[in-house]
Amino acid sequence: MAQIRLVNVCKRWGSYVGVDNFSLEIADAEFLVLLGPSGCGKTTTMRMIAGLEESTSGEIWIGDRMVNGMEPKDRDISMVFQSYGLYPNLTVYENIRFPLRVRNVPKAEHDARVMRAAEMVELGPLLDRRPAALSGGQRQRVALARAIVREPNAFLMDEPLSNLDAKLRVSTRAQIKNLHHTLKTTTIYVTHDQIEAMTLADRVVVMNKGQVQQVGTPTEIYDRPANTFVASFIGSPAMNLIPGHIAGGVFGADGMQVANLAAANGPVTLGFRAEDAQVVSDGGNIQAPVYAMELLGDATLVSVRIAGALVAVRAPKDFRIDIGAPLQISVPLSVVHLFDASTGARIAL
Amino acid sequence: MPHRAFFAFIFPSLLAMVLFITLPIFSVLVQSFYVEHDAILTTVESCGPFGCDSETKVDTEAMAKLRADAPLGKFAGFSNYLNRNHLAVAEVGAIFSDNNGIGDIGARLMNLPFYRALAFTLAYCFFVTPLAMALGFAVALAVNTIPKLLRGPTIFVSLLPMIITPLVGSLILSWMFNPAGILGAGLQHLTGDPTLSLRASPALTWAVLLLYGVWTNGPFSFVVFYAGLQSVPQDTLESAKMDGATRWQSVRFVIIPHLMPLATFVALVQLMDNFRVFEPIVGFSAEANATSLSWLVYNDLVSQDSAQFGSAGATSVITIIGVLILLAPVLLRTWRDFNRKVV
Amino acid sequence: MANTRPLALRGLTTGFLAIWLIAALFPFAWTVWGSFKVEADFFSRESWWFAIEGTRTQAQTGGSFTLAGYEGAWIKNEFWKPVINTLIVTICVTCISLFVGTLGGYALARSGQRYAFWILIAALVFRAMPHITLVSGYLLPFFQLNIWGVLPTTIVVLVAINQPFTLWMLHSFFLSIPKDLDESALVDGCTRFQAFRMVIMPVMWPGVVTTGLFSFLLAYNDFAVTSMLLSQDNQTMIPKIASFLGSIQNEGNVMYAVAAVVSATVPLFVLVLFFQRQIVSGLTAGAVKG
Ligand SMILES: Nc1ncnc2c1ncn2[C@@H]1O[C@H](COP(=O)(O)OP(=O)(O)O)[C@@H](O)[C@H]1O
Ligand SMILES: [Mg+2]
Numbered sequence: 017m018a019q020i021r022l023v024n025v026c027k028r029w030g031s032y033v034g035v036d037n038f039s040l041e042i043a044d045a046e047f048l049v050l051l052g053p054s055g056c057g058k059t060t061t062m063r064m065i066a067g068l069e070e071s072t073s074g075e076i077w078i079g080d081r082m083v084n085g086m087e088p089k090d091r092d093i094s095m096v097f098q099s100y101g102l103y104p105n106l107t108v109y110e111n112i113r114f115p116l117r118v119r120n121v122p123k124a125e126h127d128a129r130v131m132r133a134a135e136m137v138e139l140g141p142l143l144d145r146r147p148a149a150l151s152g153g154q155r156q157r158v159a160l161a162r163a164i165v166r167e168p169n170a171f172l173m174d175e176p177l178s179n180l181d182a183k184l185r186v187s188t189r190a191q192i193k194n195l196h197h198t199l200k201t202t203t204i205y206v207t208h209d210q211i212e213a214m215t216l217a218d219r220v221v222v223m224n225k226g227q228v229q230q231v232g233t234p235t236e237i238y239d240r241p242a243n244t245f246v247a248s249f250i251g252s253p254a255m256n257l258i259p260g261h262i263a264g265g266v267f268g269a270d271g272m273q274v275a276n277l278a279a280a281n282g283p284v285t286l287g288f289r290a291e292d293a294q295v296v297s298d299g300g301n302i303q304a305p306v307y308a309m310e311l312l313g314d315a316t317l318v319s320v321r322i323a324g325a326l327v328a329v330r331a332p333k334d335f336r337i338d339i340g341a342p343l344q345i346s347v348p349l350s351v352v353h354l355f356d357a358s359t360g361a362r363i364a365l
Numbered sequence: 366m367p368h369r370a371f372f373a374f375i376f377p378s379l380l381a382m383v384l385f386i387t388l389p390i391f392s393v394l395v396q397s398f399y400v401e402h403d404a405i406l407t408t409v410e411s412c413g414p415f416g417c418d419s420e421t422k423v424d425t426e427a428m429a430k431l432r433a434d435a436p437l438g439k440f441a442g443f444s445n446y447l448n449r450n451h452l453a454v455a456e457v458g459a460i461f462s463d464n465n466g467i468g469d470i471g472a473r474l475m476n477l478p479f480y481r482a483l484a485f486t487l488a489y490c491f492f493v494t495p496l497a498m499a500l501g502f503a504v505a506l507a508v509n510t511i512p513k514l515l516r517g518p519t520i521f522v523s524l525l526p527m528i529i530t531p532l533v534g535s536l537i538l539s540w541m542f543n544p545a546g547i548l549g550a551g552l553q554h555l556t557g558d559p560t561l562s563l564r565a566s567p568a569l570t571w572a573v574l575l576l577y578g579v580w581t582n583g584p585f586s587f588v589v590f591y592a593g594l595q596s597v598p599q600d601t602l603e604s605a606k607m608d609g610a611t612r613w614q615s616v617r618f619v620i621i622p623h624l625m626p627l628a629t630f631v632a633l634v635q636l637m638d639n640f641r642v643f644e645p646i647v648g649f650s651a652e653a654n655a656t657s658l659s660w661l662v663y664n665d666l667v668s669q670d671s672a673q674f675g676s677a678g679a680t681s682v683i684t685i686i687g688v689l690i691l692l693a694p695v696l697l698r699t700w701r702d703f704n705r706k707v708v
Numbered sequence: 709m710a711n712t713r714p715l716a717l718r719g720l721t722t723g724f725l726a727i728w729l730i731a732a733l734f735p736f737a738w739t740v741w742g743s744f745k746v747e748a749d750f751f752s753r754e755s756w757w758f759a760i761e762g763t764r765t766q767a768q769t770g771g772s773f774t775l776a777g778y779e780g781a782w783i784k785n786e787f788w789k790p791v792i793n794t795l796i797v798t799i800c801v802t803c804i805s806l807f808v809g810t811l812g813g814y815a816l817a818r819s820g821q822r823y824a825f826w827i828l829i830a831a832l833v834f835r836a837m838p839h840i841t842l843v844s845g846y847l848l849p850f851f852q853l854n855i856w857g858v859l860p861t862t863i864v865v866l867v868a869i870n871q872p873f874t875l876w877m878l879h880s881f882f883l884s885i886p887k888d889l890d891e892s893a894l895v896d897g898c899t900r901f902q903a904f905r906m907v908i909m910p911v912m913w914p915g916v917v918t919t920g921l922f923s924f925l926l927a928y929n930d931f932a933v934t935s936m937l938l939s940q941d942n943q944t945m946i947p948k949i950a951s952f953l954g955s956i957q958n959e960g961n962v963m964y965a966v967a968a969v970v971s972a973t974v975p976l977f978v979l980v981l982f983f984q985r986q987i988v989s990g991l992t993a994g995a996v997k998g
Contacts, residue, residue, distance in 0.1 A: 068891050070367070088894040101892030105910040115896040118906070162896070172895075366819040370900045375827065378812030378871050385868030386834045389845025396848065436852060500728075507725040510713070517984070519725070522733045524980050524987060529736075530929040532946050533969050536953075537739045540966070545751035547738065547759065580731065585991060592992035612717070641838035644931050647950060659840045659932070666844055666936060674848055681841035688836045696829065703825060 018079035018169040018202060019044045020065065025074030027060050034060045036226040045200040051213040052223035058206040062172050067091050078169050094163040095172040100155045102147040109143040112161045133165040136195060153184045170202040177212065189215060210250050222246050244360035247287050247353060255287045256327040259357060271322035272302045276349055278365055283357035290328040292351035300344030306337050318343065397445050397678030399438040402431050438675060445679035453477045482656040489642045493578030494635045500579055501586025509594050527584035535648025538577050570654035577645055586631050593627045636691055658684045743970045744773040747963050777967030787968050790948035796859055797944050801866045801927035802920050805874050810916060813878030814904055831872035839869055839932040857939030865937060866927050874919055880993050881915030918990040921983050945972045
């Protein structure tokens with residue numbers, strides 16, 4: 017168990033920057049999620065911590081050791097790969113035992129530890145099978161068991177659920193959460209799925225194009241996104257973002273007006289979430305014809321097009337309206353986020 | 366993989382290739398600039414009962430010493446490359462400045478050992494490669510239509526001409542083409558010419574060698590094309606059928622384009638292999654009528670008096686340059702692909 | 709069904725295939741059959757029926773078949789000596805090639821560096837070098853070092869000449885093993901070499917068997933290197949057969965050479981019989997990916 021510290025870590029391939037100046041402190045026993053779109057450098061960051069990739073510059077500390085240049089085996093971390101990386105020629109039992117074997121853990125302990133790890137992920141009856149004879153979910157659990165069979169400094173998990181079907185994903189997610197609660201091992205978890213991030217994380221790091229966009233608890237990230245990227249990446253549907261201008265405290269865009277904003281004059285992007293606004297019959301901030309209506313089951317999503325952006329709002333589940341009919345939407349001042357039009361950074365209100 | 370681990374892993378392999386492929390190439394290059402020492406002559410007086418005789422003979426002792434001191438021989442510059450047995454610059458110049466038309470040029474060039482070997486080597490490369498590929502493709506198409514059960518044995522038989530040791534395969538065929546062998550006798554019978562034989566007829570020798578080449582190279586194309594046929598996209602084939610394509614049109618517009626990358630690969634490998642054609646010349650004892658570049662080198666090395674390292678070296682260097690020219694398109698393409706990938 | 713072919717096409721296909729199969733098999737069948745006859749039958753001027761029925765063989769030896777050729781080759785000319793040499797050379801070359809090649813091929817498959825790419829390209833060029841041109845570079849140094857003529861030298865040279873091919877083939881087999889496997893092993897506590905030995909090699913053996921077959925064939929079929937680098941006493945089968953031609957043919961004992969040729973062919977047939985699938989997969993491995 018250990019805390020992990022990254023100081024100005026960079027990874028470049030030639031002129032291509034994979035990870036740019038990444039600094040972060042991960043507390044002992046924390047569950048940290050790296051979240052971002054595909055290709056943003058999450059895996060690379062994790063692999064640099066594991067020692068599978070050398071950082072171009074910067075320092076990586078695990079506990080009180082700087083691990084730059086250290087072999088993966090000496091960093092004492094365990095990792096769950098996206099495609100599991102099980103040894104096809106070994107049985108489930110031998111797969112789980114493998115780390116103990118190569119790390120020269122006394123033979124006498126092996127059986128008990130393998131059994132305990134297998135128990136924790138409910139693999140009991142499968143121990144004699146080979147990976148090829150397992151389902152995706154079962155392989156995933158073998159990979160988890162292999163990671164927890166020893167007590168490493170940290171767990172690294174790279175999109176461990178992405179190869180599972182939707183239902184299995186939910187149950188395995190819960191299992192991972194529970195395991196972390198039991199073992200209290202520092203965990204770094206990579207995903208591009210914001211729901212996984214929100215449900216699992218103590219803290220989330222949102223990344224884009226190799227750069228950290230925001231670090232915070234799931235609530236912070238959801239409630240106060242640091243910039244338009246985070247705002248549009250977190251939440252489903254994505255936050256509505258409307259380009260416009262502030263003049264005398266009034267936000268104006270084609271088809272939309274919000275008054276009483278304590279912000280300087282100039283171009284801005286205004287954001288609000290679909291669930292924070294209401295369809296009203298009169299006096300809304302937005303007036304536009306309906307563009308589309310989608311039934312979600314527990315609600316109805318109605319969208320309009322203003323200022324070149326698609327704006328969605330959540331209406332009650334029995335709300336119905338024709339496409340093209342005029343619609344009014346009220347956006348309370350308290351749910352409005354403002355972002356700088358050029359940098360995208362959040363403007364404090 | 367870190368650099369250190371990489372080099373630790375590849376070291377034995379790299380060492381073997383550097384020691385036994387790269388160094389010999391340099392060694393050949395160096396050798397090609399030397400010739401055998403001139404004989405050192407001494408005059409010995411031998412006096413007998415009928416007076417004294419002075420006799421000139423090779424001073425073996427001095428020669429041995431010289432050979433030990435300078436085993437490469439005498440530095441000769443480019444003379445190995447330019448002499449009659451290689452590029453034959455003077456002779457070629459003479460032929461071009463004074464000749465009786467194209468036919469004469471050809472005939473006289475074919476009297477120069479190097480050009481004779483080059484002509485056959487290139488002919489072998491550029492006849493055998495496409496013909497063997499066509500044969501392989503046809504066999505692959507045919508095998509693809511027979512019942513699954515028969516395919517195994519068919520593939521087994523088809524592999525034999527390829528897997529056979531080249532020298533052994535060419536010996537087997539050469540015995541059959543012997544005037545007293547079944548095919549040689551058959552040919553005499555067919556043509557009604559009782560003197561027809563490999564030894565007597567350069568044209569027949571060339572034909573039989575090329576035939577051997579197609580026979581032994583065909584199976585490789587067959588196997589690769591057959592594997593390729595198994596992966597022809599069935600949807601495309603079926604939609605071609607629905608669009609009304611005839612059998613030939615599906616072959617022409619679906620199957621051949623699908624196999625094209627494979628064909629490039631096969632052509633490359635076959636060209637490389639055929640350029641070093643050598644064993645068939647020995648197996649068919651064809652050297653009177655057809656020689657190849659590799660055979661010239663071999664011949665220099667086994668020559669009766671003493672191995673002609675300089676001459677062998679010069680031919681080798683020219684052959685290596687030939688290989689590089691053959692490979693150039695591939696190397697250029699790989700280089701371009703690689704640069705594109707990096708950027 | 710849309711797949712049925714017109715009768716004419718089917719006849720054509722079958723006919724063509726039959727001709728090819730005869731062309732592929734007949735020379736071997738003929739030579740094997742003939743190797744049990746006397747020379748007058750094998751090279752019969754009058755009629756090739758003699759070769760089939762063994763007319764002269766009957767006249768000369770009393771039976772339709774004779775082992776005279778094999779006796780002459782194996783016993784009188786001690787063909788068993790080159791056979792043993794071949795055995796030593798091919799086994800050593802195959803084992804060493806595989807050992808050296810798996811290490812190198814693994815490194816090439818797992819390094820994304822530019823120099824790995826260049827090594828592969830160099831190997832491609834080396835693969836195209838005519839062996840005899842390399843041989844002409846060996847002779848002088850080997851004479852100087854006094855290591856010419858012996859089996860170990862030939863084995864090492866054949867291993868080196870095989871390397872480019874072996875590297876390419878093994879490299880493409882290693883590429884088909886997911887990288888995750890090595891990396892799991894590294895994180896689980898292996899060194900690179902342990903990962904290679906304990907995790908990768910156990911799943912690699914089909915590729916190793918296939919590559920081994922081709923290394924074996926290269927060594928077995930070689931003539932250029934073995935004929936130039938081995939002294940008379942240490943010759944392997946193929947150069948021995950070639951030297952038979954020089955000496956025996958003139959003495960009218962060409963049947964010895966025929967018997968030796970058949971003897972050298974049999975192991976190849978057995979090899980194809982047992983490893984047909986691996987040979988086919990090996991031939992296509994480079995092609996389908998490249
Ligand atoms: N070995 C490499 N060489 C060059 N570029 C790479 C290499 N590995 C990854 N990249 C690039 O770095 C970026 C980040 O990759 P990665 O960390 O895998 O993203 P992800 O967030 O999806 O896990 C990607 O654009 C990828 O193309
Ligand atoms: Mg990733």
